[in-house]
Amino acid sequence: MTxxxxxxxxxxxxxxxxxxxxxxxxxxxxxxxxxxxxxxxxRDKLEQVKAQVGVNVDVLVADSQDETAIDNIVSQTRVLLNxxxxxxxxxxKIVDACVRFKTHYVDITGETPWVxxxxxxxxxxxxxxxxxxxxxxxxxxxxxxxxxxxxxRYIQRELGTSCRAVKAYYQAMGGFNGGTLASVFNIxxxxxxxxxxxxxxxxxTSDRSPxxxxxxxxxEFPQYDPDLDTWVAPFFMGAxxxxxxxxxxxxxxxxxxxxxxxFTYQEYLKFDPPxxxxxxxxxxxxxxxxxxxxxxxxxxxxxQPLLPQPGSGPSEKTMNEGWFRCExxxxxxxxxxVWGLICDRGDPGNRATVKFLCESALCLALNEDKLxxxxxxxxxxxxxxxxxxxxxxxxxxxxxxxxxxxxxxx
Numbered sequence: 001m002t003x004x005x006x007x008x009x010x011x012x013x014x015x016x017x018x019x020x021x022x023x024x025x026x027x028x029x030x031x032x033x034x035x036x037x038x039x040x041x042x043r044d045k046l047e048q049v050k051a052q053v054g055v056n057v058d059v060l061v062a063d064s065q066d067e068t069a070i071d072n073i074v075s076q077t078r079v080l081l082n083x084x085x086x087x088x089x090x091x092x093k094i095v096d097a098c099v100r101f102k103t104h105y106v107d108i109t110g111e112t113p114w115v116x117x118x119x120x121x122x123x124x125x126x127x128x129x130x131x132x133x134x135x136x137x138x139x140x141x142x143x144x145x146x147x148x149x150x151x152x153r154y155i156q157r158e159l160g161t162s163c164r165a166v167k168a169y170y171q172a173m174g175g176f177n178g179g180t181l182a183s184v185f186n187i188x189x190x191x192x193x194x195x196x197x198x199x200x201x202x203x204x205t206s207d208r209s210p211x212x213x214x215x216x217x218x219x220e221f222p223q224y225d226p227d228l229d230t231w232v233a234p235f236f237m238g239a240x241x242x243x244x245x246x247x248x249x250x251x252x253x254x255x256x257x258x259x260x261x262x263f264t265y266q267e268y269l270k271f272d273p274p275x276x277x278x279x280x281x282x283x284x285x286x287x288x289x290x291x292x293x294x295x296x297x298x299x300x301x302x303x304q305p306l307l308p309q310p311g312s313g314p315s316e317k318t319m320n321e322g323w324f325r326c327e328x329x330x331x332x333x334x335x336x337x338v339w340g341l342i343c344d345r346g347d348p349g350n351r352a353t354v355k356f357l358c359e360s361a362l363c364l365a366l367n368e369d370k371l372x373x374x375x376x377x378x379x380x381x382x383x384x385x386x387x388x389x390x391x392x393x394x395x396x397x398x399x400x401x402x403x404x405x406x407x408x409x410x
Contacts, residue, residue: 006035006077007365009060011094012084013038014045016177016313017108019053020354021083026055028358028397034365039073040084064090067097075101081361082107085179086186087135088114095122095133102131104364108138108357110240111183112201113192119202119247119379127378132371134385136244137360138353142382143326143342144168144241144267145248146391146401149383151330151340152259154403159338162260165331166245168267169228170235174322174347177313185304188294196239202247204254215264218242222280225268227329227337231276232268233284241267248383255373260333270327314347322347344399352399359393360386367393 010025012018018040025036039060040046046059060076062069064084074080074097084090087109098105099122109115115135126133136145152163187193195201199216200208222233235241245265252258271279293299314322325343332338344352363371363386372387382390391401 004076004078006037008036008079008081008361009039009073009077011039011082014040014042014049015083016311018083019049021358022049022053024354024358026053067093070094070097074098074103079104079361079364086183087111088186099126102129104132106134106137106360108353109135110140111187112240112243113195116201123379130375130377132377132380132385134380137357137382139348140237141241141244142356145244145381145383147326147328147340147342148245148265151328151338155330155332155338162333163330164260164333165264167329169270169327171270172324172348174349175314175318178308178310181307182310202243203250222284230273231271231280233280235267235269236287238267244381248381251384319347319350324348324352340403342401355397359397363389
């Protein structure tokens with residue numbers, strides 16, 4: 001791949017999130033370091049983004065449904081970064097081309113039924129070729145997946161024991177963009193929505209005992225957590241993130257690097273006292289009401305036009321003033337606890353997502369020789385495909401990635 005003209009191509013660069021990836025590359029990489037280009041289906045919009053950001057890069061044009069045009073782009077780059085969603089609608093030919101041309105791939109999808117299709121269709125071939133296809137490299141699901149990986153390996157390396165469980169606790173402030181909401185609605189409009197509730201949807205094998213399924217069911221109700229001495233509630237992204245973490249655990253077990261016997265992972269929204277219980281109950285009820293509403297086709301069709309549309313998103317002020325923190329608690333097999341934190345300033349669904357995604361692509365472009373696994377390939381996760389290399393790049397990019405209680409201040 002060293003003979004290819006580009007190291008990274010940013011596909012979907014004229015979209016709301018795509019434009020932010022162009023800005024990120026313009027601010028954080030130099031032409032001598034990374035050869036990159038922008039791509040999408042509309043040349044005029046791409047040229048506008050190029051002019052607005054003030055970069056001198058090539059513009060490549062291809063509709064996501066045009067296999068010949070997509071092949072032309074994918075064959076020219078070592079890494080394809082994709083922000084054009086919903087990915088179940090627009091990502092199939094792009095991933096197919098990446099597998100055929102052995103081009104590494106990253107995106108920001110949270111569409112687990114689509115990721116399951118990729119696993120079934122492409123994992124074995126990509127694994128044989130050493131091609132890293134890594135979906136879910138945004139806010140869903142890097143903090144959960146990478147944080148769990150770091151906690152588990154710390155326990156094994158520094159404490160000399162195994163990890164039996166990790167719990168993640170989220171707090172965040174920001175806004176939604178239209179692309180994210182479009183992906184959510186597309187899942188509920190599809191015939192695959194029933195798969196979302198399967199806690200082991202992304203695992204390589206599906207045989208599970210009733211006891212194991214019960215241990216890993218998504219939480220449904222608010223609860224008091226004695227480890228935090230406050231109230232927590234189900235996290236609406238848990239149905240995505242937990243599946244990704246469990247895939248990481250399963251893949252590492254296949255590679256003889258297991259997380260732990262009967263390892264479990266779960267995550268929650270955290271609320272500070274003294275009114276944590278009230279907030280936990282209120283958010284749980286509101287989330288249940290929204291999910292119940294969008295499950296009904298007539299209500300869904302009424303709601304969708306009223307919410308942000310693809311191409312739109314929060315204001316610059318909202319994105320700049322946003323923040324997130326993911327506290328992680330690792331429980332060892334002998335009863336000890338290890339705390340960790342991943343946090344940053346900036347709206348999680350946009351600023352943090354863009355940082356996660358771009359740094360993931362740069363791992364593949366600049367640090368391939370340091371990535372976990374010798375010629376590892378397949379439909380991977382951030383933890384299995386990028387691991388410690390991504391953690392280090394995020395630290396250098398200003399994000400807090402710690403394994404202690406020195407939590408950052410928002």
